[in-house]
Amino acid sequence: ETGVTQSPTHLIKTRGQQVTLRCSSQSGHNTVSWYQQALGQGPQFIFQYYREEENGRGNFPPRFSGLQFPNYSSELNVNALELDDSALYLCASTIAGGRNEQFFGPGTRLTVL
């Protein structure tokens, strides 16, 4: 069974730039969620994708957007980067209609200068 993978591992961007982060869900999982984890904090829910459509969104502005592909992999896009966007971005997958056990990837650490 393949776990959740994310790429890249680290990324450095400057304010105003755009970034795309990628996630491959665990084998058999059809729902992907994205979380932002600031240093010393718990993860904060950004949004979730099921059947290639957004299925719930947290308190994040529209410049955070996403995609889910037919193979259940996903992307997180962030436009007009701000310094406060510096964080660990985590992807989690689960099976819709299941026990809501969510399994996380290793994360992408984004630094905005």
Place this chain on the structure above:
Amino acid sequence: QKEVEQDPGPLSVPEGAIVSLNCTYSNSAFQYFMWYRQYSRKGPELLMYTYSSGNKEDGRFTAQVDKSSKYISLFIRDSQPSDSATYLCAMSEWDSSYKLIFGSGTRLLVRP
């Protein structure tokens, strides 16, 4: 007030001690309760999952949920230095979004 409160620690214990980690919450609609372990600069690892109230045991780990008090606990028996990590509690409602609400995490250090 945050929906989920968790003491940030750090909690320092000697090897072999019983560790008790706790979270309180305010949303009575939470039905799913989870504990994650997160090593430094890594993704969270699911340790325990509980639906509604009750206890669940898995090896050295026991999770307890008391919905009447809005309080959940994780006990670690015979703690090991390899248990040193940040422990995050997470919860969600019974709805279609599967959104997890996390505590801020408790940092645990088990001294050899």
